Amino acid sequence: MKIATKKKLEGYLFVLPGFLYILLILGYPLIYNIVLALRNVNVKTFAAHTDVFVGIQNFKVLFADPTFRKIFGNTLVFTFGCLFFQFTIGFIFALFFSQKFTLSGPIRGLVLVAYMMPMSVTALLGKNMFDVSSGVFNDLLMKLHLIQSPVEWLLKGNTAMAAVIFMNCWVGIPFNMLLLTSGLTGISQDIYESAEVDGANKIQKFLHITLPLVRPAIVAVLMLGFIYTFKAFDLQFVMTSGGPLNATDVLGTYSYQLSFTQYEFSKGSASAIVLFCCLFIVGLFYLRMIAKEDD
Numbered sequence: 001m002k003i004a005t006k007k008k009l010e011g012y013l014f015v016l017p018g019f020l021y022i023l024l025i026l027g028y029p030l031i032y033n034i035v036l037a038l039r040n041v042n043v044k045t046f047a048a049h050t051d052v053f054v055g056i057q058n059f060k061v062l063f064a065d066p067t068f069r070k071i072f073g074n075t076l077v078f079t080f081g082c083l084f085f086q087f088t089i090g091f092i093f094a095l096f097f098s099q100k101f102t103l104s105g106p107i108r109g110l111v112l113v114a115y116m117m118p119m120s121v122t123a124l125l126g127k128n129m130f131d132v133s134s135g136v137f138n139d140l141l142m143k144l145h146l147i148q149s150p151v152e153w154l155l156k157g158n159t160a161m162a163a164v165i166f167m168n169c170w171v172g173i174p175f176n177m178l179l180l181t182s183g184l185t186g187i188s189q190d191i192y193e194s195a196e197v198d199g200a201n202k203i204q205k206f207l208h209i210t211l212p213l214v215r216p217a218i219v220a221v222l223m224l225g226f227i228y229t230f231k232a233f234d235l236q237f238v239m240t241s242g243g244p245l246n247a248t249d250v251l252g253t254y255s256y257q258l259s260f261t262q263y264e265f266s267k268g269s270a271s272a273i274v275l276f277c278c279l280f281i282v283g284l285f286y287l288r289m290i291a292k293e294d295d
Helices: 003-037 043-048 057-064 066-097 104-111 119-129 136-143 157-185 189-197 202-213 215-230 234-239 251-260 265-294
Strands: none
Touching: 003 265, 057 066, 057 265, 066 104, 066 157, 066 215, 066 251, 104 157, 119 136, 119 157, 119 234, 157 215, 157 234, 189 202, 202 215, 215 265, 234 251, 251 265
């Protein structure tokens, strides 16, 4: 056996355990979910073993459902709302903490505490912060005389969505700051000094040096932020349970409700497949952009 072929075979053998693990843990549930979405499995047919193949009928019913269309819209509003605020504020923080000043390291570490907290803990914190009777937001706004009576943040559609977006940004801003700071610190100061010699001001240096050189980090932050936010579940589930009246429901919580509250297993799987397809398309787009950057 040739040495090159032997090394190639050894490489496959090293990869095989990880591949089998991924196939078992991720591949099987995904395939089973697709099969489930193509059948009419609910609590009645599951118990009697009378489910049959229905093809894409579950998807037709799902897309014709006004509730699903509303929840899909909620998912987009939640995702792009979070991306806008957490990226903008995270970028500002990254620019600030990329400068050298006293206590920049400890302060940046404190900001990262929010990112290290489990999302369920963040959701409970948000639920208490926006509580109508004892929440810190109502207390603060009333002391500042900005409101006359407590606001029912989590009991009204628009304010409930705003509260959920706020708490997700609470976690997302440190994540964005961390990745963007890494991109900013990788830019050589010699480039800025050369630009200053040529007469460039701060705005010109930002537009023509900082943004182009930190572009790979920006793309990574936006794509990863979209994926993490679009598949959100635990924040809405703990903080609002999708309410009021599906105002904060997203695809993740809706799939859960269909499957484990209404026991419409096939419809829940179909909703999960829609979520997977959206993320799969975004993932392919991200990989294509990475390939172009490498070229």
